[in-house]
Amino acid sequence: MYVYDEHDRQLIAQRVAQFRRQTERYLEGSLPAEQFLPIRLQNGLYVQRLAPMLRIAVPYGLLNSRQLRKLAHISRHYDKGYVHVTTRQNIQFNWPALEEVPNILEELADVEMHAVQTSGNCIRNTTTDHFAGVAPDELIDPRPYCEIIRQWSTFHPEYAFLPRKFKIAVSGSDEDRAAIRFHDIGLQLVTNNEGEIGFTVMVGGGLGRTPVIGKVIREFLPEHDLLTYLEAILRVYNLRGRRDNKYKARIKILVNAMGIEAFSEAVEQTWQKLQDSPTRLTDKEIKRTKSFFTEPDYQSFDDTAEMAEINRLRGENTAFAHWLAHNVHPHRMAGYRAITLSLKPTGVAPGDITDSQLETIANLADEYSFGEVRTTHLQNMVLGDVPAHKLYELWQTLSTHGFATANVGTLTDMICCPGGDFCSLANAKSIPVAEAIQREFDNLDYLYDLGPLDLNISGCMNACGHHHVGHIGILGVDKKGEEFYQIQLGGNAKNNAALAKVLGPAFSRAEVTNAVKTIINVYLEQRQSDESFLDAYNRLGLAPFKERVYAKAN
Amino acid sequence: MPKLIKNGTTEAFHWQILRDSDAVSATDLNSGQYLIPLNDWLAAPTPSRNVGVWLAIDTQPEELTKALKNLETIAIEFGSFMDGRGFSLAHILREDCDFSGELQAAGGFMQDQLFYLKRCGFNAFVVPDDADTDSMLVSLGDFSDSYQAACDEPRPLFRRR
Ligand code: SF4
Numbered sequence: 252m253y254v255y256d257e258h259d260r261q262l263i264a265q266r267v268a269q270f271r272r273q274t275e276r277y278l279e280g281s282l283p284a285e286q287f288l289p290i291r292l293q294n295g296l297y298v299q300r301l302a303p304m305l306r307i308a309v310p311y312g313l314l315n316s317r318q319l320r321k322l323a324h325i326s327r328h329y330d331k332g333y334v335h336v337t338t339r340q341n342i343q344f345n346w347p348a349l350e351e352v353p354n355i356l357e358e359l360a361d362v363e364m365h366a367v368q369t370s371g372n373c374i375r376n377t378t379t380d381h382f383a384g385v386a387p388d389e390l391i392d393p394r395p396y397c398e399i400i401r402q403w404s405t406f407h408p409e410y411a412f413l414p415r416k417f418k419i420a421v422s423g424s425d426e427d428r429a430a431i432r433f434h435d436i437g438l439q440l441v442t443n444n445e446g447e448i449g450f451t452v453m454v455g456g457g458l459g460r461t462p463v464i465g466k467v468i469r470e471f472l473p474e475h476d477l478l479t480y481l482e483a484i485l486r487v488y489n490l491r492g493r494r495d496n497k498y499k500a501r502i503k504i505l506v507n508a509m510g511i512e513a514f515s516e517a518v519e520q521t522w523q524k525l526q527d528s529p530t531r532l533t534d535k536e537i538k539r540t541k542s543f544f545t546e547p548d549y550q551s552f553d554d555t556a557e558m559a560e561i562n563r564l565r566g567e568n569t570a571f572a573h574w575l576a577h578n579v580h581p582h583r584m585a586g587y588r589a590i591t592l593s594l595k596p597t598g599v600a601p602g603d604i605t606d607s608q609l610e611t612i613a614n615l616a617d618e619y620s621f622g623e624v625r626t627t628h629l630q631n632m633v634l635g636d637v638p639a640h641k642l643y644e645l646w647q648t649l650s651t652h653g654f655a656t657a658n659v660g661t662l663t664d665m666i667c668c669p670g671g672d673f674c675s676l677a678n679a680k681s682i683p684v685a686e687a688i689q690r691e692f693d694n695l696d697y698l699y700d701l702g703p704l705d706l707n708i709s710g711c712m713n714a715c716g717h718h719h720v721g722h723i724g725i726l727g728v729d730k731k732g733e734e735f736y737q738i739q740l741g742g743n744a745k746n747n748a749a750l751a752k753v754l755g756p757a758f759s760r761a762e763v764t765n766a767v768k769t770i771i772n773v774y775l776e777q778r779q780s781d782e783s784f785l786d787a788y789n790r791l792g793l794a795p796f797k798e799r800v801y802a803k804a805n
Numbered sequence: 806m807p808k809l810i811k812n813g814t815t816e817a818f819h820w821q822i823l824r825d826s827d828a829v830s831a832t833d834l835n836s837g838q839y840l841i842p843l844n845d846w847l848a849a850p851t852p853s854r855n856v857g858v859w860l861a862i863d864t865q866p867e868e869l870t871k872a873l874k875n876l877e878t879i880a881i882e883f884g885s886f887m888d889g890r891g892f893s894l895a896h897i898l899r900e901d902c903d904f905s906g907e908l909q910a911a912g913g914f915m916q917d918q919l920f921y922l923k924r925c926g927f928n929a930f931v932v933p934d935d936a937d938t939d940s941m942l943v944s945l946g947d948f949s950d951s952y953q954a955a956c957d958e959p960r961p962l963f964r965r966r
Pocket residue numbers: 668669670671674675676677678709710711712713714715716
């Protein structure tokens with residue numbers, strides 16, 4: 252994990268001091284509210300429906316146990332004792348007092364954390380695969396590159412007032428677990444024929460009102476050119492992106508309007524002037540950054556031997572077997588596994604976690620996983636490096652603390668934005684919908700029979716709940732002041748990226764669960780052998796689902 | 806009269822901005838200090854202490870040519886502080902056009918952008934008469950170092966670490 256040196260520490264400390272002065276000027280009336288707005292947003296502070304909300308950056312989803320304990324402390328002392336894991340791997344506090352925010356940021360700086368650029372029209376927190384560094388299908392560890400991007404984008408003077416927010420994601424594995432095709436810039440680490448490292452660069456993807464799949468702008472960008480090329484894309488976007496309509500201001504609209512050829516030509520032209528500038532990455536810097544992401548002190552294990560006892564216990568204990576099958580993931584080191592802690596037990600808002608749970612996870616990380624955890628864009632947490640022979644005792648501990656719900660990758664492991672319970676932009680509540688569906692599908696055997704299923708819920712068009720890329724997506728809409736829900740089918744955030752299609756007219760909250768149930772029934776009746784929901788949908792299309800759902804409703 | 810923050814101090818802002826060609830032709834440019842549209846200056850690009858170029862925020866980057874390096878003064882006028890195009894325009898003037906004179910930020914930028922403006926190549930800031938310039942000078946120095954290269958420091962931190 253990256254460790255601050257005196258430069259990083261000084262920069263973050265000066266940011267806290269700057270925001271403290273700004274908050275004081277705002278409170279004494281010398282900084283007008285409309286000027287304070289972009290400032291507070293770029294420090295993570297929203298003013299929400301009920302209270303301010305503070306979004307803390309978790310750079311590419313990595314946290315250590317000290318940081319978790321600090322988050323627990325802050326949520327206890329400045330908030331109501333729980334936090335929320337967002338779909339961008341960040342952490343949100345829901346009820347901090349505005350006057351206290353500089354103090355919170357100062358506490359965070361103690362543990363090398365901040366809230367820099369977690370909102371606003373600037374370059375946001377870079378996200379990546381939550382199995383980075385441990386996934387067996389990984390070609391190159393994306394985390395050092397994420398850190399390089401983090402430093403370059405932090406307080407970038409030229410790109411702090413872009414037409415709109417800007418999100419970058421990096422993937423280093425075969426399977427895309429970071430939804431890179433749905434980011435303003437998606438970076439896929441690759442090697443060329445000479446074995447050199449570089450990126451396939453995608454641009455103009457995104458969700459929101461106008462969902463678009465990113466287009467390839469560079470098949471192979473050598474790693475040394477990463478930052479100069481990002482500069483070039485950003486400069487073209489900053490100068491040419493639309494500023495007259497916030498719904499048309501994202502880079503995806505510019506790329507579509509110019510066409511990918513003209514856009515990439517403009518980028519190339521700009522890049523010509525930048526490519527040999529001092530911003531070009533050096534071997535030394537790449538090496539320095541990589542030195543923070545070296546292997547932890549793995550023991551050398553024989554996988555079969557380590558798993559022997561675990562496999563025996565699997566046979567004896569169905570609940571443990573379920574957990575192994577769903578919440579435990581392969582690891583590139585023999586005798587190790589990555590574990591998802593499900594933050595989706597029924598009855599808890601997806602992604603919510605209490606102060607004492609954070610402390611429990613900190614202890615578990617210290618005991619089982621070299622003191623580190625990861626947040627996921629699916630709103631769970633991951634222990635990345637667990638010795639296989641400890642799986643049973645870990646499972647027992649997780650069970651007592653509510654993290655062992657064996658639903659990872661299933662329908663009840665849904666992505667769900669905070670929605671109308673918290674968010675002032677919402678058209679509808681999303682948390683109660685998630686809960687109603689979780690209650691309906693509480694039979695585990697039935698749930699497992701459905702296979703892998705992504706169900707994503709957003710409370711409005713802004714799509715924080717990624718509804719366009721759910722196999723089943725639910726979107727809160729407003730119909731004459733009443734909350735309604737549109738259902739979409741067939742989205743996919745992975746390699747074969749696809750946008751979901753709208754099923755038909757929206758449903759009232761009371762009807763949503765039944766509609767989902769009907770969709771599932773159609774799947775169960777029509778699936779061929781072990782065809783997944785998504786495969787079945789791709790074969791059948793929307794029609795059979797539509798027919799049944801609306802036949803029943805009428 | 807507006808003030809100009811420059812070199813860590815404040816002075817009166819004596820320049821007048823002429824935003825269209827009619828105003829330029831109706832004015833005796835020797836009678837004071839004037840900032841004129843780019844095209845008017847390009848029509849007779851003579852170096853002058855008292856004539857500079859005024860750039861609107863929607864100036865297209867292609868319009869910025871090397872000829873501008875002969876100028877002593879350029880002003881970029883911001884509309885809303887949310888419109889960040891001026892940061893890139895300034896960068897292009899400094900890095901691509903080799904402009905080394907006085908680059909003024911004018912119009913609707915805000916105090917808390919001063920540090921970023923300075924990094925992008927602005928070295929003079931037009932502020933209202935009643936501005937709290939002491940507080941602004943503090944904002945200009947919000948940070949003592951930066952990660953990335955910019956006009957004030959051509960080497961990114963990773964080349965200096
Ligand atoms: S999708 Fe809409 S309702 Fe949900 S968090 Fe985002 S802005 Fe708020």
